[in-house]
Amino acid sequence: MFQYSHQQYSEINFSSQDLRYGELTACTFIRCTFQNGSLEEIISSHCRFVECDFRGASLNGSIHKESAFENCRFNGANLFVSKFEACKMTGSDFSGASLDGITIDGGDWSYTNLRLARLAKQNLRGIKFHEADLSGADLDKADLRDCDLSMALLAKANLQGTDLRGADMEGVDFKTLTLAGTKMDREQAVLFSKAYGAKIG
Structure with a gap:
């Protein structure tokens, strides 16, 4: 040592x-x-x-x-x-x-490449993932409450059973997400509805 x-x-x-x-x-x-x-x-x-x-x-x-x-x-x-x-961890590449x-306990993972990462059932609460690439990542039943997911790429990510309440999802393309059983708050529900053409107000 x-x-x-x-x-x-x-x-x-x-x-x-x-x-x-x-x-x-x-x-x-x-x-x-x-x-x-x-x-x-x-x-x-x-x-x-x-x-x-x-x-x-x-x-x-x-x-x-x-x-x-x-x-x-x-x-x-x-x-x-x-x-x-x-x-x-900003800008780091974890592909493959x-x-x-x-275990990821807080921190700043903005601009990271976490494409196809297996993070099912992980406690990721409060982590900053601004503009991170989480395309195809397995986030099944992960805790993403209060995360900064603004502008993150989540195309084809598995968000089944994921808890997104309190997360900042500004700029996320909801049309690319599979959200079966996902927990969302009111603000996210509005963003989701707008993505599919709903007029709120």
Whole structure:
């Protein structure tokens, strides 16, 4: 096990290093690569990763607290039972990543690519997904109350049994949604009706 604190790294290749069980505190990584790396059960706190490459990396069991992953690539990464608490993930790409058992506790996931992500039955309450791509995502019975879903792409997403009450859905194309059993509040019901040509008033 190792501990890094208040370190800064730029354009460093960590791919071949065994980073399992390590602790990172207030470190900054800029355009570093962790591609196909071993980061199982790593803990990051108040760290910042900018344009880093985590493609194919093993991050299962990892815990991240108030860290930022800005415009990072997680394509094909293993995030099984990983946890993100109040993290800033803006612009990061999770296409093809394994998100089974992931815990997302608050934070800003705006502009992320979560296309086809499996997030069924997840507690995603209050998370910011502004302009996130959730096309085809499995959100069956997920708790999306009070989320910012404004301008999010939800085409062909499974929202069956999802709780959307209190979520900001301004700019969402309701015609692309399947909403069987979905819980909506009055404001969302109005947006939904308007999408199908109803005149409210």
